[in-house]
Amino acid sequence: MxxxxxxxxxxxxxxxxxxxxxxxxxxxxxxxxxxxxxxxxxxxxxxxxxxxxxxxxxxxxxxxxxxxxxxxxxxxxxxxxxxxxxxxxxxxxxxxxxxxxxxSIGVNLFFHFNEYIASRMQQYPEYAIGIREIHHTQKVDHPSGTAITTAEGILKSYRNLDGWVNEETETEGKLPIVSERTDDVIGTHIVRYASAIDEIELSHVAHSRxxxxxxxxxxxxxxxxxxxxxxxxxxxxx
Structure with missing residues (x-):
């Protein structure tokens, strides 16, 4: 080719x-x-x-x-x-x-599982949901495109949320995405569901490009x- x-x-x-x-x-x-x-x-x-x-x-x-x-x-x-x-x-x-x-094949499986988990978790409002993404310091855009796609997958099920916001503090009615930039990190994405008694996480960690x-x-x-x-x-x- x-x-x-x-x-x-x-x-x-x-x-x-x-x-x-x-x-x-x-x-x-x-x-x-x-x-x-x-x-x-x-x-x-x-x-x-x-x-x-x-x-x-x-x-x-x-x-x-x-x-x-x-x-x-x-x-x-x-x-x-x-x-x-x-x-x-x-x-x-x-x-x-x-x-x-x-x-990445692994990331796209992560997207798939993310949508499925969100469709189940939206029934349990006691769990606060958030996304954290970590990349190398040379990455220009934030949040990452992968984090945005992850957020869009969640928002399909969370009709009570009006879009996402890229900030650390929780904003009423928004899905928070926290962006971190650290040397030598290829790409890490974490979706966390946190309640007063426990937490559930789905994550993907890339080891190379x-x-x-x-x-x-x-x-x-x-x-x-x-x-x-x-x-x-x-x-x-x-």
Whole structure:
């Protein structure tokens, strides 16, 4: 498979290593993505793009791929307010687009179990619920995209909560997400249900970026030939 890497930081380099080991071809590597750089690549020679960049660049990169017939897998976070525009572009151009806030197989199982547990726990209001996420100090956005996806899964069942808030102190009617930034932490996410007599926790702790990269590469192998907007639930049949 001919793969264009848009974003060549730690994640892009890990994806490259895994892709080459599986016999794929990297047709281009863009470090600091821009439309000018993207225009240098022949869409006919690109079977799929994998996009991991910064929040301010992600939508433009995705839009370019969709407008030029390049299936695109994106794991960039912090730009989701423009997701409706991306979906419209995908439909307009009959494109192929897959987005996940986290491509790790383990994290997506965590999302699945999180929704199930929330659907049961909402029957027991004596348990206060909260999310804590911990990442390395280089992570720009907070809360993390993974924490937001986790919150959205909980809010499907907790109709009494009006969205989430990114702060330490409990806010009436909101789901609290606490963000911490610590050196050398790949990514930890914890959902805690706490009552006066006990606590229940669901957590995912990443030990390396390999799980994220392997999932993104799996998505890139799966996406070409399909039309529409997809997520990891489609890939994993969750």
């Amino acid at each position: 001919k793969i264009l890497l848009i974003g060549y930081g730690k994640m892009g380099k890990t994806i490259e290593q895994l892709a080459l080991a599986k016999g794929h071809e990297i047709v281009g590597k863009i470090d600091h993505a821009s439309i000018a750089q993207l225009s240098d690549f022949n869409a006919q020679n690109t079977e799929v793009a994998i996009e991991f960049t910064h929040p301010e660049a992600a939508f433009g990169n995705i839009a370019y791929c969709l407008e030029n017939g390049i299936p695109v897998v994106s794991g960039s976070t912090g730009w989701q307010e423009r997701m409706p525009e991306a979906k419209e572009l995908c439909e307009k151009h009959a494109g192929s687009f897959m987005y996940a806030s986290n491509f 390999t799980g994220f990269a392997a999932g993104a590469l799996m998505a890139a192998e799966w996406l070409p030939g399909k039309k529409g907007v997809f997520g990891m639930k489609d890939l994993m049949n969750l």
